[in-house]
Amino acid sequence: MPKLITQVGCPYCGSSCDDLEVLVSDDGKKILETHNACVIGNEIFHHVSSPSRPKKPRMRQPDGTMKEISYDEAVDFTAKTLLKSKKPLIYGFGSTNCEGMSAVARVAEKAGAVLDNCASICHGPSFLAIFDNGYPSCTLGEVKNRADVVVFWGCNPMHAHPRHTSRYSIFPRGFFTTKGQMQRTIICVDPRETDTAKLADMHLMIKQGHDYDLFDAFRTVLRGHPIPEEVAGIKREKIEEAAEAMKKARFCMIFFGMGCCHTDGRNHNIDIAISTTRDLNTYTKASIMAMRGHYNIAGPGQVWSWQFGFPYCLDLSKGTHAHMNPGETSSIDLAMRDEVDCFVNVGTDAGAHFPIAAIKHLKKHPFITVDPNICMASEISDLHIPVRVVGVEEPGVVYRMDNVPIQFKKVIDGPEGVPSDEELFDMVYKRMCELTQTEPFWILAKGHAQASTPTEH
């Protein structure tokens, strides 16, 4: 009899839905149906059984072809390459669990590497703003139960986070928002008429790249000063009307995406958005949140901040302390300035996301990809190591976009012999310790911690 597994987490977008149901075949090897997931979430569950999925590491040969090798050989190559490099860059982690991220961090420390995650090309500017100006945020549960004015600034959840609007931000009926959508005023700030903008009660069609000016206008209005007739392509009356709606809210929520943190000014756009949120709190309750892209991209920020004190762009090459300064220690800058001599791409596709020029620089040196599937990065790599798919074949802790940790489940067994990210990087760490004749103390510490934890997890 096929088995229905409930409360399954979806390893796709930053909404990190945890209410999926998955129907699994008798032998626990095949996924038959998924319920509750959106189109893109559904896809990831069916993707795992693709027959073209690699089940062994593949190493590039002198003639350019890829040849299958054993995991031991792949681990050995990775360990040696990391040790030999003067400054390796380990980047990625859009799609893996916190256990894997902490295992990678142990490897990075040992390798004196730079450790960076996809935030570097995504919500990195938001981090900078948060360092500078704080983060008056809340959970998505609070949004659902309280928010009656919701602002989407430079984000389009209807496409990027399909169930965000139905689970948290527009449609759901909550404790104080019993009438659902009827009770919510939606304001969308976007230069295009996106599907989210079409749903909104008010669409401010901002002139692209002028987010900072518009926030400044809102702040000036909120402090009772006059503003010019038009700011960022939007008429004064419309700005005043939107400001009034936010002020009158019982709970105003601002969600922002790439459209805000990746136009000119970047971190400053978010910085002033945070200041605006603070200003709104003079009148009502207001909160702000980054629309994080992947289901656990908030994870590395949490895990590495705990391990090293910084969420991303961690330069561990000094050996004595972690140094972080995006602009210098951020992946793209390091690549473009030829500051690294080895690249390890984990659970993301730098091949598809990085500028071609950056990839060309990185390709001068060893290039390793760790990813369950074939992707652009894997196909230009010197070594591709497949791993199990988190959330489908491997359980683990993930952080949703509001930094709420959720325990994800495994629904089927992974392909035989294929390790998880955590297992793989623990093997690399052990091999590095063997090669340098040092004690693998993190593995020993982990053993102690596991032995002294009574409950299974």
Add this chain to the structure above:
Amino acid sequence: MPTITLKPYKTPELMLECYNITPDVFAGKKPEEIAELEIREGKTRVKLGDFFEASGSSGMTAAETDIHIAGDCTRVKYIGNKMTAGSITVDGNADMYVGGWMKGGKIHVKGNVHSFCGIAMEGGEILVDGNAENYVGCAYRGDWRGMRGGTIRIKGNAGNDIGTFMLGGTIIIENNAFIHVSTHAEGGTVIIKGDVQGRVGGQMVKGDIYVFGNIQYMLPGFKQVDKVEKEVDGEKATFLHYIGDLGERHPKSKGKEIYANLYVKA
């Protein structure tokens, strides 16, 4: 003044981190000892002598020591890091963090500098004949106490984030700047002789900005209050006087709010 000359003779594969190239470290050392100083290329520890030929003599104290780098430092970071006195001249370009956390003395770069020039500077002088990239005289990430004193003069153009979180001191850009001047500043003076695209004085609490050229996009939080005659950096001109950022908090003195000033040449 006794001068130590460093002649670069080898280009590093990655970037060199030379926290040690300061009059403070060089003072009282012979060229042979200076060549032995540790610098870093990634995680590898190398010696200054592996990349530079050191000659000449140093003074007994930092104030009596002059460093002359007779060549290009495009791939050398942290020149003059935390220096308190003395002087450094670079004949070519220099990479990031020139004069970072500097407290005193003088640095003269004859070429261009990369980002973070004069980051968290407290005193002294930096002169750059060429252009600067981003973050001239800015604060370190997350620090609300930026540049506190000293002078930075860039003869060419500068990028974005000039004087972010500035508290004191002076920054002069003799040509154009991109965006974000004195963002979050609570003091200090920035003078831009050329044009700026926009975001001048955003979230600014206190301090002064002078722009001789054009501001393409003025922030809505700035309001013109006056027209004044002023002498700035040796030049006399009439300026439109704006106050702002009206969207930001401002301290009060004798019951009146104190705003930041923006002067744009009329």
